[in-house]
Amino acid sequence: MTYATDRIQEEIAYIAYHFHWSLETILDLEHRDRRGYTEQIAALVNRGAGEG
Structure with a gap:
């Protein structure tokens, strides 16, 4: 399976x-x-955005 270069x-x-x-x-x-x-980063960012 290959993974798209732009995604990486x-x-x-x-x-x-x-x-x-x-x-x-x-x-x-x-x-x-x-x-x-x-x-995990996305979850933290989303959680932080919801706390404002």
Whole structure:
């Protein structure tokens, strides 16, 4: 199974923006872990937006 390059770039940018991790650190993650972090970030962002 292949994963679209633009989707990977979106995930990398999202994690880097919110966690300030290096590109190398993010690329070292397994796909499942990287996807899990993006989901967790989204949940935190959505929760924070609802608290305002």
